[in-house]
Amino acid sequence: MTGAIALAAGVTAMYNADTVDETDQRDVAAARTGDEAAFARLVRRHQPAVAGLLWRFTREPAELEELVQDVFVEAYFGLDGYRAEAPLAHWLSRIATRVGYRFWKKRSRRPAAVPLEDIDPAAPAGDVDPAEAGALVQALLALLPPPERLVLTLMYFDGCSTREIAGRMGWNRAMVKMRAYRARRRLKALAQRERLLERLGWTS
Numbered sequence: 001m002t003g004a005i006a007l008a009a010g011v012t013a014m015y016n017a018d019t020v021d022e023t024d025q026r027d028v029a030a031a032r033t034g035d036e037a038a039f040a041r042l043v044r045r046h047q048p049a050v051a052g053l054l055w056r057f058t059r060e061p062a063e064l065e066e067l068v069q070d071v072f073v074e075a076y077f078g079l080d081g082y083r084a085e086a087p088l089a090h091w092l093s094r095i096a097t098r099v100g101y102r103f104w105k106k107r108s109r110r111p112a113a114v115p116l117e118d119i120d121p122a123a124p125a126g127d128v129d130p131a132e133a134g135a136l137v138q139a140l141l142a143l144l145p146p147p148e149r150l151v152l153t154l155m156y157f158d159g160c161s162t163r164e165i166a167g168r169m170g171w172n173r174a175m176v177k178m179r180a181y182r183a184r185r186r187l188k189a190l191a192q193r194e195r196l197l198e199r200l201g202w203t204s
Helices: 003-016 022-032 036-054 061-077 088-106 130-141 146-156 162-169 173-193
Strands: none
Touching: 022 036, 036 061, 036 088, 061 088, 088 146, 088 162, 130 146, 130 173, 146 162, 146 173, 162 173
16 A cells, blocks of 8 residues: 555544544653653654645645644644543644645645646546546645635545534634635636636536
8 A cells, every 4th residue: 555545544544533542642641741752653653644634735745744744743842732532633633734724825826736728628528537637626726715725625535524624723614614615616617717617527
């Protein structure tokens, strides 16, 4: 298991955990006292899932590595804020989502990673390659404001509910629903402007 498959598996494991792991509890308690080996064990245990989540925010290996490091730096200095009321993986996912969101906000003025002009809108919809379609959707998402891009990414790529998104970001559910509604409309308008609706099969 390598690459994208391994990252996706890591994210699934992070979301499926619903009980507090006793090993995590012991290592968190030890790390709070300055035990670096205990914190290193936490990093090794949770790094794949954190990287899998952050892969939604960047596909560049160097950027991904830096974001993962940022998550664990924040986690280290915020260990006193972890109350063990939910799995450590859930707490780390909130930190990772916010780290990724800040990363998007910083680079929101940069051009999309895949220029739209590089993709032929006149090509038949049936001929679209799945990888090309995925890259095109990512390019369109990159044109959205960061809050709207985040909501659609978490909803459609990570399967998060509005409640889960609100919990991760400290937003209320009404705000999440409003941003999702606006994001869908804006994304479709962008695809229509670029004459890409049929190319992507968005006919309804």
